[in-house]
Amino acid sequence: MSRDGSRAYVTSPDGRMLSILDTAARRILRRVPLEGGPLGVAIAPDGKTAYVADWYGTRVTPVDTVSGTVGAAIEVGQSPSGLAVTPDGKMLVVADRMDDALSLVDLGSGKEVARVKVGAHPFGVTLDAAGKRAFAADVESDDVAVVDLEARKLVARIPVGRRPYVVALVGDRGFVTNELAGTLTAFDLGTLEPLGTVQVGEFPEGIEASRDGSRLYIANWMDDSVSIVDPGSLAVVGQMKVGDSPRAFGTFLRPTGQGTP
Amino acid sequence: MRMTWLLAALPLLVAPPAFAHGSSRIKVVEKVTLPAAPEAVWAVIGNFHDMSWDPAIAGTAGDGGNALQSFRTLTLKTGGMLEEDLERYDAAAMSYATFLPHNDPTVLPVTNFSTVLTVSPAEGGGSIVEWRAAAFRGYPNDNPPPNQNDEAAAKAMDAYLRAGLDGLSRRLGGGS
Numbered sequence: 001m002s003r004d005g006s007r008a009y010v011t012s013p014d015g016r017m018l019s020i021l022d023t024a025a026r027r028i029l030r031r032v033p034l035e036g037g038p039l040g041v042a043i044a045p046d047g048k049t050a051y052v053a054d055w056y057g058t059r060v061t062p063v064d065t066v067s068g069t070v071g072a073a074i075e076v077g078q079s080p081s082g083l084a085v086t087p088d089g090k091m092l093v094v095a096d097r098m099d100d101a102l103s104l105v106d107l108g109s110g111k112e113v114a115r116v117k118v119g120a121h122p123f124g125v126t127l128d129a130a131g132k133r134a135f136a137a138d139v140e141s142d143d144v145a146v147v148d149l150e151a152r153k154l155v156a157r158i159p160v161g162r163r164p165y166v167v168a169l170v171g172d173r174g175f176v177t178n179e180l181a182g183t184l185t186a187f188d189l190g191t192l193e194p195l196g197t198v199q200v201g202e203f204p205e206g207i208e209a210s211r212d213g214s215r216l217y218i219a220n221w222m223d224d225s226v227s228i229v230d231p232g233s234l235a236v237v238g239q240m241k242v243g244d245s246p247r248a249f250g251t252f253l254r255p256t257g258q259g260t261p
Numbered sequence: 262m263r264m265t266w267l268l269a270a271l272p273l274l275v276a277p278p279a280f281a282h283g284s285s286r287i288k289v290v291e292k293v294t295l296p297a298a299p300e301a302v303w304a305v306i307g308n309f310h311d312m313s314w315d316p317a318i319a320g321t322a323g324d325g326g327n328a329l330q331s332f333r334t335l336t337l338k339t340g341g342m343l344e345e346d347l348e349r350y351d352a353a354a355m356s357y358a359t360f361l362p363h364n365d366p367t368v369l370p371v372t373n374f375s376t377v378l379t380v381s382p383a384e385g386g387g388s389i390v391e392w393r394a395a396a397f398r399g400y401p402n403d404n405p406p407p408n409q410n411d412e413a414a415a416k417a418m419d420a421y422l423r424a425g426l427d428g429l430s431r432r433l434g435g436g437s
Contacts, residue, residue, distance in 0.1 A: 014284065014411075036403065037284045056402060162348060162360075180349075180358070180375065181348065202377055202393070221288075222288065223377075223393075
């Protein structure tokens with residue numbers, strides 16, 4: 001999703017393409033054919049470039065969001081998964097799933113400048129608003145890795161539930177969906193300690209907070225629902241039935257100016 | 262020159278890059294409606310270490326109990342074994358979830374196989390048993406062979422669930 005919510009970007013690993021959607025008109029603007037298995041996608045803060053990771057390879061491909069032109073591939077580690085761009089647009093952070101590491105890429109030169117070891121099989125990557133820290137969900141070691149992007153160092157690994165998927169941040173708290181456990185774990189961004197866990201749906205995957213930070217929305221892939229959670233009390237305040245197998249890997253809420261989200 | 266090229270290519274031929282799983286997870290859902298009350302059905306299927314209700318399973322071995330991370334080894338009548346752990350157990354909701362951390366793709370052509378078994382009341386009496394399964398295809402890399410692609414995985418998972426629920430239905434006198 002672009003920051004203003006006007007565009008949505010959808011990857012098709014089997015169809016081998018990136019689709020760009022006009023969210024207001026609800027139509028597909030462009031389909032960009034890509035090689036390999038396009039899965040993770042992140043959008044530059046200015047909305048001009050989409051970065052797409054090749055799940056089967058070792059590269060991230062930049063795509064011009066207006067022209068659909070595919071740029072020179074950025075070499076990273078094995079099986080790049082989650083991606084995130086710092087708010088200043090200067091750095092791309094990539095979870096190299098099979099290398100148990102995050103690649104830090106300088107977007108000026110298009111080159112990887114550092115590789116930081118995390119836990120086993122990092123998947124989703126989320127950056128804080130200041131672009132100082134990265135939070136990666138380590139699927140196979142059941143923790144969230146916290147990486148300092150300036151020092152290029154692992155700061156902590158926070159133990160969470162079974163098979164964490166991706167992190168969302170609200171205020172002074174982080175939240176991670178634990179796929180196999182069917183839970184959400186909250187952790188403190190100051191102490192980097194877990195705060196509590198709540199049961200949501202089956203196979204919770206995508207998670208995003210409303211813009212005002214009052215609600216968390218969690219897509220439950222297995223039971224076709226979205227859970228709505230109060231980030232303060234960790235109470236499940238709503239459950240919506242949705243279409244078959246909802247998932248999101250990245251942001252998925254569109255601001256419309258009509259209340260939450 | 263030619264020799265150099267061959268030597269450089271050799272490691273790739275010997276050890277292709279290994280990946281954990283394919284790119285798209287597959288979901289299969291099967292259900293059966295039974296005349297018995299949910300509590301009676303749960304009494305038959307609610308023990309993680311007792312799969313005797315599933316006619317495809319020859320035997321269940323494990324450490325007993327329904328504690329999380331318990332392990333069970335299912336021996337299939339067709340041969341082969343499935344070693345699953347217990348990921349969630351909720352007696353009040355009459356539901357439990359399993360995960361197969363390692364798998365022999367000749368037994369089931371899948372990886373990361375997980376299931377959720379749930380009993381709920383049916384409208385007008387009786388119960389509904391729902392068995393959901395999720396997995397990636399057996400071949401983890403790009404361009405899978407036909408016997409290990411997404412379609413083969415979905416077919417095998419569906420057959421596995423269906424055989425179990427049909428057996429349960431015969432045992433508990435269901436109509437479907």
